[in-house]
Structures are given as C-alpha cells and as structure tokens.
Amino acid sequence: MSSASAASAEEPAGVAEVARLLAQAQRVVVLTGAGISAESGIATFRDARVGYWSQFDPEVLASPQGFARDPGLVWRWYMERYRGLLNSVPNRGHQALAALQGALPQLTLATQNVDDLHERAGSRDVLHLHGSLTAFRCQRCKRPHHLSSDDPLAVTPPTCTTCGGLVRPAVVWFGELLPDAVMQAVWQATQSCDLFLVVGTSGVVMPAAALPALARSAGATVVEVNLTPSEVTGDAHHFLQGKAGDVLPALLAHMQT
Numbered sequence: 001m002s003s004a005s006a007a008s009a010e011e012p013a014g015v016a017e018v019a020r021l022l023a024q025a026q027r028v029v030v031l032t033g034a035g036i037s038a039e040s041g042i043a044t045f046r047d048a049r050v051g052y053w054s055q056f057d058p059e060v061l062a063s064p065q066g067f068a069r070d071p072g073l074v075w076r077w078y079m080e081r082y083r084g085l086l087n088s089v090p091n092r093g094h095q096a097l098a099a100l101q102g103a104l105p106q107l108t109l110a111t112q113n114v115d116d117l118h119e120r121a122g123s124r125d126v127l128h129l130h131g132s133l134t135a136f137r138c139q140r141c142k143r144p145h146h147l148s149s150d151d152p153l154a155v156t157p158p159t160c161t162t163c164g165g166l167v168r169p170a171v172v173w174f175g176e177l178l179p180d181a182v183m184q185a186v187w188q189a190t191q192s193c194d195l196f197l198v199v200g201t202s203g204v205v206m207p208a209a210a211l212p213a214l215a216r217s218a219g220a221t222v223v224e225v226n227l228t229p230s231e232v233t234g235d236a237h238h239f240l241q242g243k244a245g246d247v248l249p250a251l252l253a254h255m256q257t
Ligand code: BV8
Pocket: 032, 033, 034, 035, 036, 038, 039, 044, 045, 046, 047, 059, 062, 112, 113, 114, 130, 171, 172, 173, 174, 175, 176, 177, 178, 199, 200, 201, 202, 203, 204, 205, 206, 207, 225, 226, 227, 228, 230, 242, 243, 244, 245
C-alpha cells in the first residue's frame, strides 16, 4: 500500500517518492474521474446533489430508459450541466496533467468525465471513455447536431433536422457500450504502461474501474490521488490523499526540482 516517507507539512506522504517514480516512467496512463473537475465547480457524479436534482438518481437520468421515460427532464439536466460547463474553467489539477504530458516521454490521458476541461487546459488526445457533453447527436439516425442558441434553455430536446428523431448528448449512458476505438486504446495503453495514475474517481463504474487492477496485474506501479479512499484504493501501491488541484501540482513541482 502507501509508501512511508517524510512529507512536508502541506503535502500528503508519498508525493516525493511518487514524483521520483513519475520522472523515471517511460509510459504513463492517467485515468481521471469527476473529482478532478470538482475544484472547477463541476458537481461530482455521486456527491449529494443539491436542490432540484437531489430528488433524482443520476444513474436513471444518465440512461436510455430515463431519456425514453422523460426526454424533457433528461434534456434539462444535461443543459443545466452544459451551461455550468460554459461558466467553468480548468483548475490546477487539469493544468498539471497537461504540463505532465509535455514533460514525459508518453502520457495517455483517459477520462470518465464528459466535460472538456482537460482539452481546455491543453491536454492532447484525451480519451473520453464516457463521451462528451459538448457534442450532440440524433438518437435515431446518429447524425451530429449543432446546438442552436435556444437549445440550452429549451425544456425539451431539439429534433433532428434530417429524420425528426430526438437529439441527445453524445455521452455513454448506463447500459450502453463504451466507444470501441477508445476502449481498445486505453486497454492497450494500460497493459503496457509502467505507471498508472488514477485521480478523483470513486472506482464504481465499470469497465473504467477495472483499469487500475489491469495495470497492476500487467506490472505497472499504480498511484491513486483522491480526497478519500475509493473502490480502487486496494489496487494502488501508493495512495496520495488530498485534492487533485494540490497533489498534482506538487508532483509536478517535485519532478522539476
Ligand atoms: C457497459 C456519462 C456493457 C453520462 C457515465 C460490471 C459490474 C457491475 C456493473 C456493470 C458491469 N459492467 C457494466 C455495468 C453496468 C454499469 C456500471 O458500472 N454500473 C455501476 C454503477 C455498478 N456500467 C455501464 O453501464 C457501462 N456500460 O459496461 O456496457 C454492459 C452494459 C450493461 C450490463 C453489462 C455490460 C457504461 C458506464 C458509463 C456511464 N456513464 N457518464 C453522464 O456523465 O451524465 S458514468 C459517470 O460515473 C460519470 O462519467 C462519472 O465520471 C463516472 C464515474 O464516477 P466518478 O468519476 O468516479 O465520480 P464520483 O462522483 O462517483 O466520484 C468522485 C470521486 O472524486 C470521489 O471518490 C471523491 O472522493 C473524489 N473527489 C472529489 N473531489 C475531489 C476528489 N478527488 C480529488 N480531488 C478533489 N478535489
């Protein structure tokens, strides 16, 4: 489990040791979850939802069944999140990962998040395991849909101009398959990496949550950054407890000294 090492007052134990391992790593995979966007004001998926949305189960809203049952409710949930994203900016955690990608020989970044904050922080070739909230498509014919200025405030989803089908966000809902090309890419990178860094995920949602254990079984060193232990902490050799926006910049700073 976690390495024991002297830590300065403001950083969790193990940061210096993990920074040393990172600096030596040739092939790194990073998996992020909702926790890395929390400091940008994006509500995490399982934290207690506030206000109107607290009465709904996100695993029902984020499902084809939920959309079929009440397309307007699901559309309004996604548009509230979309509008929130327009008012959010990448935080120091996103920025540190973008800088890390530039400092290391090979860093593959896979995210469970549907926001575009990694891209806006400068990360390249981000693998979106669960799709993107910044893209939309027709549920029926799958044609891409470009939001009109009215769509984000509409109470029901727009309809496809080609076939009249309902427009939905281009995200992966519960019960839906992850994009095959993305899965292949992250699976291969995980099996051949020498360090796997998992940041800000509760480790509940499959198949993403199986990646840390796959990395460990393939011989990689697994490091977790989280506020609290999660379902994947048992797969980690090092657990760095703290905010992503504090721990990731600290790792980068150690690497640069
Ligand atoms: C599939 C897009 C084939 C939509 C999402 C095997 C076993 C059991 C169940 C299954 C299985 N295989 C499939 C399933 C069913 C299901 C599943 O896993 N269910 C779970 C709930 C048990 N999986 C699927 O359906 C997947 N499809 O496998 O297809 C299939 C289908 C059916 C049956 C068999 C096979 C599709 C899953 C994708 C669902 N779509 N998102 C949208 O976003 O609206 S998932 C959703 O959860 C988000 O993407 C989110 O990112 C993701 C994971 O949640 P987290 O990111 O971990 O967020 P969470 O809030 O949970 O945790 C936040 C963490 O951050 C916490 O640990 C917290 O401590 C930490 N934190 C907070 N602040 C900070 C921080 N850490 C650091 N710094 C901070 N500041």
